[in-house]
Amino acid sequence: MATQQKQLLLILAREFTSNLSTPSLIANAEGTLVFYNEAAEAVVGRRFSETGEMPLEEWLVPFEPRETDSTPLPAERRPTHIALVERRPAHERYLITSADGVERVIEVSAFPLFAHTDEFVGIVAIFWRV
Amino acid sequence: MRLTIWGCRGSVPTPGPSTVTYGGNTSCVEVALDDEAALILDAGTGIRALGAELAKRGTRRIHLFLTHLHFDHLEGLRFFAPLWDENVTLEIHGPRSPVLSLRDRILRAFSPPLFPLDFRDVPAMVFFHDLPGEPWCANGLTLSSELVLHPGPTVGLRLATSTSTVAYLPDHEPALAGIEGRASEWISAGALAHDADVVLHDSQYFEDEYETRIGWGHSSVAHAVAFSEAVGAKRLVLFHHEPNHSDRDLERLEDRARELTRSLDGAPVLAREGMLLDVG
Numbered sequence: 001m002a003t004q005q006k007q008l009l010l011i012l013a014r015e016f017t018s019n020l021s022t023p024s025l026i027a028n029a030e031g032t033l034v035f036y037n038e039a040a041e042a043v044v045g046r047r048f049s050e051t052g053e054m055p056l057e058e059w060l061v062p063f064e065p066r067e068t069d070s071t072p073l074p075a076e077r078r079p080t081h082i083a084l085v086e087r088r089p090a091h092e093r094y095l096i097t098s099a100d101g102v103e104r105v106i107e108v109s110a111f112p113l114f115a116h117t118d119e120f121v122g123i124v125a126i127f128w129r130v
Numbered sequence: 131m132r133l134t135i136w137g138c139r140g141s142v143p144t145p146g147p148s149t150v151t152y153g154g155n156t157s158c159v160e161v162a163l164d165d166e167a168a169l170i171l172d173a174g175t176g177i178r179a180l181g182a183e184l185a186k187r188g189t190r191r192i193h194l195f196l197t198h199l200h201f202d203h204l205e206g207l208r209f210f211a212p213l214w215d216e217n218v219t220l221e222i223h224g225p226r227s228p229v230l231s232l233r234d235r236i237l238r239a240f241s242p243p244l245f246p247l248d249f250r251d252v253p254a255m256v257f258f259h260d261l262p263g264e265p266w267c268a269n270g271l272t273l274s275s276e277l278v279l280h281p282g283p284t285v286g287l288r289l290a291t292s293t294s295t296v297a298y299l300p301d302h303e304p305a306l307a308g309i310e311g312r313a314s315e316w317i318s319a320g321a322l323a324h325d326a327d328v329v330l331h332d333s334q335y336f337e338d339e340y341e342t343r344i345g346w347g348h349s350s351v352a353h354a355v356a357f358s359e360a361v362g363a364k365r366l367v368l369f370h371h372e373p374n375h376s377d378r379d380l381e382r383l384e385d386r387a388r389e390l391t392r393s394l395d396g397a398p399v400l401a402r403e404g405m406l407l408d409v410g
Contacts, residue, residue: 004315005276005315005318005319005321006316008277008318011307011318012307015307015308117226118228
């Protein structure tokens, strides 16, 4: 086939999150950020069409995820990392700096997506401004 | 590649005077292979007459690909003559569910109260293969499968030779996840149908009928055209006809498809029982 179709669950997740007013992002099984919705754009301060697909960990760097006392939040405590690596749901409250330079406290919940025969296809993360 | 349509009605068989032109049997398509084996897509009621034909031909090796297990794609299997011939080997490929293998799912249809006989009574040698899986190859033809948008585990199929490509998507509602303005990779079955010479696609409803049946797993004629154009297909064959549509209704649907067409190479046509499609 000339092009590779996204996993059907990711297509459905994109359609679902694109209709949510809750900020949400989707990463595939390889940890590539493949989509975030308009509500998320308002929180992170950057449109997905400008960002495009990129490694999720790399995308997170400019936001400087840190604890509320400003110490850096280790990757292994980030819900997206836990959902991707340990393949289990996770939740955390932490501080970021949005692309517009504004410091924001957010809460993030991430969960893994398993398709047919328990095939891991990626994660969905939803987050809130606190 | 040569395809013969043995059934193209959707949902339930519709025999009667108002459906004689396009037929009332449910989904079944035969793909000619250059050997003594048979390749069949789906086991709707159209497979019963095909089975009688294969018995006449003496075909003893059959590959059957099921897109999904809704009854209109499976119910003919129990009345498929080769299944009741101990000299036949039948390889059945189809989607498993998250909890049951293809074999276990099909066995449910072969047990009381749905059927008087048990699968143990079947004399043919039957082997089951879960989809999606690795592409299946025979005689220069490659058949690939992907999960597509339709309620329950459902695959679409892409058949490719060195000179031609056909996509078979009899039950498909890509509009549920978006078609227009989407990159092909984000469209359900976008890769399966990409640049296909022919797409056999679900076009069960007129646009106004679709509005009250969103999420039922089927497409409007407008969505069938939009999908085919979005993936760069060349020709569209309108498939899985609504059981309430008479031959005359279907001809209006075909007219509507032609009105909507912008970039296909040829005008969309209605699938009909007995139709031969030579591709490439």
